[in-house]
Amino acid sequence: MHDxxxxxxxxxxxxxxxxxxxxxxxxxxxxxxxxxxxxxxxEVAKHAxxxxxxxxxxxxxxDTAKEHIVSFAMEDWWESDYYAYFTQTKATMSLECVxxxxxxxxxxxxxxxxxxxxxxxxxxxxxKANFGFVxxxxxxxxxxxxxxxxxxxxxxKQYPALIQRVPKSLLAAYLxxxxxxxxxxxx
Amino acid sequence: MHDxxxxxxxxxxxxxxxxxxxxxxxxxxxxxxxxxxxxxxxEVAKHAxxxxxxxxxxxxxxDTAKEHIVSFAMEDWWESDYYAYFTQTKATMSLECVxxxxxxxxxxxxxxxxxxxxxxxxxxxxxKANFGFVxxxxxxxxxxxxxxxxxxxxxxKQYPALIQRVPKSLLAAYLxxxxxxxxxxxx
Numbered sequence: 001m002h003d004x005x006x007x008x009x010x011x012x013x014x015x016x017x018x019x020x021x022x023x024x025x026x027x028x029x030x031x032x033x034x035x036x037x038x039x040x041x042x043e044v045a046k047h048a049x050x051x052x053x054x055x056x057x058x059x060x061x062x063d064t065a066k067e068h069i070v071s072f073a074m075e076d077w078w079e080s081d082y083y084a085y086f087t088q089t090k091a092t093m094s095l096e097c098v099x100x101x102x103x104x105x106x107x108x109x110x111x112x113x114x115x116x117x118x119x120x121x122x123x124x125x126x127x128k129a130n131f132g133f134v135x136x137x138x139x140x141x142x143x144x145x146x147x148x149x150x151x152x153x154x155x156x157k158q159y160p161a162l163i164q165r166v167p168k169s170l171l172a173a174y175l176x177x178x179x180x181x182x183x184x185x186x187x
Numbered sequence: 188m189h190d191x192x193x194x195x196x197x198x199x200x201x202x203x204x205x206x207x208x209x210x211x212x213x214x215x216x217x218x219x220x221x222x223x224x225x226x227x228x229x230e231v232a233k234h235a236x237x238x239x240x241x242x243x244x245x246x247x248x249x250d251t252a253k254e255h256i257v258s259f260a261m262e263d264w265w266e267s268d269y270y271a272y273f274t275q276t277k278a279t280m281s282l283e284c285v286x287x288x289x290x291x292x293x294x295x296x297x298x299x300x301x302x303x304x305x306x307x308x309x310x311x312x313x314x315k316a317n318f319g320f321v322x323x324x325x326x327x328x329x330x331x332x333x334x335x336x337x338x339x340x341x342x343x344k345q346y347p348a349l350i351q352r353v354p355k356s357l358l359a360a361y362l363x364x365x366x367x368x369x370x371x372x373x374x
Binding site: 060062066068069070071082083086115119122123125126129130131132133134136137138139140141143144145176 | 247249253255256257258269270273302306309310312313316317318319320321323324325326327328330331332363
């Protein structure tokens with residue numbers, strides 16, 4: 001299970017066996033079942049999660065109780081309510097399992113310890129954060145320039161494996177369209 | 188001019204005078220006039236920019252030659268076509284002056300050197316990247332949950348100083364509405 005983490009980190013920074021053992025002491029393993037919550041809105045977001053297997057959805061619920069999907073996270077992706085995580089405040093989003101999911105959990109305290117004690121890991125997180133920002137910016141551009149059909153096609157092209165695993169109702173909540181509209185776009 | 192940079196960095200990490208002098212050797216000062224380009228679409232994005240004074244717009248031009256504003260940057264903000272910057276590839280966006288603007292320029296080479304040689308600066312960039320990501324995520328949530336009027340009101344509340352300086356036509360291109368629609372929302 002930790003092998004996946006090592007492979008993932010070493011795409012950015014090489015680690016010696018000792019360094020990787022040290023990194024591992026900061027993570028704990030957890031299993032969640034489909035529909036279980038990793039983060040509940042209103043509770044402090046204590047952990048960031050590296051997905052070993054399974055699929056998560058990060059959900060923002062608006063004032064009318066409508067659910068909007070901010071992002072999905074499958075194998076090798078990281079997820080949390082990052083604002084709440086970095087400020088150690090109450091989550092405004094919830095993080096839930098779409099499938100049974102295994103994650104490696106990193107508390108904010110351990111994240112800081114890792115960055116303080118191993119510059120390679122700070123470099124790793126910097127790279128992830130930079131490309132996370134770039135990915136979010138691309139999604140904004142997609143909203144600015146594309147209609148729902150085009151956004152669906154972009155998602156299909158970029159993440160074909162993800163789309164096959166996500167129920168249509170959730171895909172609609174991610175694309176910001178109704179379930180009926182999505183059925184017309186992706187029959 | 189560099190004082191502003193020091194104040195900005197020290198909101199996150201304290202620097203000794205020697206450390207700050209070392210940081211400064213990685214930046215160059217440049218002045219641009221209103222309507223000038225800092226980054227042209229199709230050219231390699233060599234620099235990231237820290238805005239000392241003035242106002243910039245990051246623009247994505249679609250296939251129909253329509254301009255979409257991805258973000259603005261005023262005093263104390265950083266801007267670039269970050270995907271192109273981090274990968275040192277050709278920009279897909281342009282960065283232009285909305286007002287006469289003074290910037291401190293950081294080449295990608297110097298960014299890497301700074302991170303390699305001073306862990307405090309890597310920490311600084313990590314914090315900026317994390318909150319940059321969080322900011323972009325909030326804008327995505329705003330698109331998912333709000334109509335144009337609500338997005339305008341959120342922007343007004345979050346950045347009142349910015350809205351006063353940005354021409355209405357550019358604000359419309361940022362909010363993803365026509366100039367006419369914006370006039371109805373913000374008479």
